[in-house]
Amino acid sequence: MFEDANKFVEYKDLRWSGILKSIKKSANIFQPLFEGFTNSLEAIRLRQRNNVEFAPYINIILNFNASLGGNRVTLADITIEDNGIGFDNKNFDRLSIYKDDTKGFNNRGSGRIQMIHSFQYVNFDSIYWDGTRTMKRKFALSKTNPFLRKNTILYKTEEPSPADGEEVKTTVKMAHPIEAKDAKIYAELGCEDIKKALFNHYLLAFCNIKSSFPSINIIYFVGGIEKDRERIAADEIPEPTQKDITISVPVCKMSEDMKRVENVENTSVSINVLPYKISSSILPASAIKITSKNEISETTKIKLTCIDPNASLNGYRYLFLLKSDYFDALDSDERGNIEIIDKTDFKKIAKAQGYIDEQIVLNDIQDGVNNKAREIYQEISIQNEHFHEKIEQLKRDYLLSEEALADVSLCDSVDEVFKKAYAYDAKIMAKESASYENSIQNLNNLDPSSDDYQGKLSNIVDQLVESLPIQNRATLSKYVARRKMVIELMDKILKRMLVCQDATERNVDEKLLHNLIFKQHSDNPLTSDLWVINEEYMYFKGSSESMLSKVKLNDERIFRDDFDEEEQRYLTSLGENRERMRTDVLLFPSEGKCVIIEFKNPNVNLADCLLQISKYAYFLRNFTKPEYKFLTFYGYLIGESLEKRDVRAADGDFKTAPNLDYLFRPMKTVPDDSGSNIDGSLYMEVIQFSVLKERAELRNKAFIDRLMDNATESDNIGERV
Structure with missing residues (x-):
């Protein structure tokens, strides 16, 4: 051939x-x-x-x-x-x-x-x-x-x-x-x-x-x-919304000390922006695209931050094509291969090489186009306003800093917003922690007998104090974010707003609330959200959804294996197997004490369940090994359907807590029938999930006020939360 x-x-x-x-x-x-x-x-x-x-x-x-x-x-x-x-x-x-x-x-x-x-x-x-x-x-x-x-x-x-x-x-x-x-x-x-x-x-x-x-x-x-x-x-072929839109992007250089990216005076590149409003059935995602020789280049990615690229506004998405002689001149042998770097890479390359050619950077192009997009399309401007309102709310609710959210965009999910905020805080904390450690090391050089001792010590203390607000805010923001989400999730469960609640005919509300507070079949309260009930309960030993006869404390079963004839009769009388009784949550604060928590479906009348915790306490008092000697019990019956008069009708010893919407019974005897003749006592509360939620919100606020060192800053945060 x-x-x-x-x-x-x-x-x-x-x-x-x-x-x-x-x-x-x-x-x-x-x-x-x-x-x-x-x-x-x-x-x-x-x-x-x-x-x-x-x-x-x-x-x-x-x-x-x-x-x-x-x-x-x-x-x-x-x-x-x-x-x-x-x-x-x-x-x-x-x-x-x-x-x-x-x-x-x-x-x-x-x-x-x-x-x-x-x-x-x-x-x-x-x-x-x-x-x-x-x-x-x-x-x-x-x-x-x-x-x-x-x-x-x-x-x-x-x-x-x-x-x-x-x-x-x-x-x-x-x-x-x-x-x-x-x-x-x-x-x-x-x-x-x-x-x-x-x-x-x-x-x-x-x-x-x-x-x-x-x-x-x-x-x-x-x-x-x-x-x-x-x-x-x-x-x-669509028509651009406008054809005469241009942005002027400054040409950048490195400062003489190689520390800053600076604009070259009176030098810029003119870029023609062609905006298109295209049916979302044709355009899969909104985007900004650089073009060269009238072709779209895919090698340099410019973020569209003024709108979520996947969002469709009234059936439309948006395309912004950028045209410039500057781009045409950059085109490489692989047609459409145009490389424009951001300021971070600009600085890295400059420092690595000792020099870098003057050029425009990605950040300036991105800012210029996104600003123009908001000017051209009112609907994008409105979306931006809503987004910034949401960001302001997150700042208030989770104590996020302005600097930490400087890089967020409309394409970021709420999770991504938090990730960026916490990543920023982590960097600041690492830097401050290093400063803290250096200050501690400087103590070795102090001489208390020297004339300038007090002055040097004051300087070191000032350096330490300066870093504390940043660390406290970062720690607190994570704490608040985690706990606020738990509170909001509890609210959604109670209002039956979760998809899983509609996905099954069976009512799973009690299971959801139980797992939210302390995951079923778990034995590590530290990983739970028992703080919703009491802050201290997270630090006790205990288990969730456990058969009473198999409960362990310090890897030892607390229940006896040997029962006399009468005890054996009782355990199986009336066709029941009382050894198989299960508590929702069982906690052991200290020797001789026990916390029993029972969750009920929000539709269940709590007045019908008052005896359940008493039975569990009786079982714990009479069938555990002698060395445990459980004498003091704290019980919590938690649901949503609460009629106080029903509770008091069933047991007149229950009282309404002043200024708080729950009932409590100061003391109920837990009989001892095991032969020791030492009865126990049970304190018990009947409370709604919604009241627990309100308590948790107050606890969050109190924690913030307590943690912040600066009184003025603490007051401001308290007002915002």
Whole structure:
């Protein structure tokens, strides 16, 4: 096929084997297609510049190998046809020079390499006008061994010859995919997928040429038979909301001491911002995109912070395309590979190298575009206001600092907001802790008998005190955030707002509340949220949802194994098995004391359950080993359905707590029938979950007031929470 050695266009001043290694194959499977399509768009524009009347078109033909059943198996070749200017002598000469950039459109001539990185052969058949008549020429590109042995990628298949009567047209056929996986991936894509990829990649280019839009067709052939066809029409191309919006981005440099990023005086880059409001059915996510040579670049990511990219506002999303000569000049051999760094990397590179070229940075572009977006679209501005109101609420409720939230954006979830805030605080605390440790070490150098002792000691103390508010606020904010979430979750359970409460016909409210406060079948109160009931209870030993007869304290079972005949009779009388009784929560504050907590479904009348804790206390008093001697019991019956008169009707010893909405019974005898004749006593409260929630909120506030050292700061926080 390529047998005539004289037809290879050999290069004298470069080595193609080295060039091909230095320019890597693009990770984007569509890149060869984009290169050919870009050439077709440019060829059409060049022909239009000559004021030639013609109906421009681009046909993309994908030819697939067929299975026995006639289905697509693998891609055989891609053909791109256009009636642009064609490869006349001037354009062909450019092709034979590596990195020729005289074509215009800011091209470097390296796009051909992406084609031969993906396909074994790229065959060109071009009919063009040479000024007096139509001519045709054929040539091929490849990086196969016959080409590289001749130090070339270009082969003249046919020298130029007359083509009288034929229409100007160029056909580029990319044949035989080099990697089998590429051929298979293409076979899995439909015409719609190719259309979508072109539409998304060339949106700006399409917008620019909408008034003279070419006919663009995507055609699928399977086994030589046309199977599908799609068309990109001019009326599908959106219009920008405005076309005259620009931002001015300062050029940056490093300060002479290499500590700061500074703006170069009176030097900036002008960037044209083209804003689009596009149906969310077409645009999957709002975004800011840099463009180069009228193509979208995906290598530099600019955050859209003024709106959640995934949000759809009234059925629309937003695209902001950025166009500038500055971007075109940055474009690399891998077309669309534009690198713009942020200020952090700018400083790192400058310090590592000792210098850095003056350039614009990502942060300034990002701020400029997001500010413009809020000006252009009122709905985005409103979303921003709501977001900032939410952030202000989080600051108040969780004592988050302004500095810690400087980097949050509308695309951040509430969890991400907290993560950023706490990550910032952690860095500050680490720095202050190091300062604290240094101050402690400085104590070694103090001499109490020296004249300046008091002054030096005061300086060290001042340094220590300075760091404490930061550490206290960081510690407190985490404490408050964790506990506030527990309180809010309890409120949602009581109001039946959780998805899991609607997902089952069975009422699981009691289980949810139980697990919220102290996870069932757990024996580590320290990991619980028993502080909702009493702050101290988290530090006691105990268990949740345990069978009484199997409860352990210090890894020893507290219940006896030996029972006399009467005890054995009682344990199984009336058809019951009292050894299997279970307590919701059992805690052991100290020797001889026990806390019993029972949770009830919010729908259950608590007055009907008053005896349950007394029975558990009786069991603990009479059937535990003598060394434990449980004599003092504290019981909590917790639910939501509470009628005080029902409770007092059932047991007149219960009293209403003054100024607090719960009932308590100061003392109830727990009889001893085990032979020791030493009765125990039970203090008991009947209380609602909602009252516990109110108590917890007050406890949070009291904790904040107690923790903060500065009285004034403490008062302010107390007012906010």
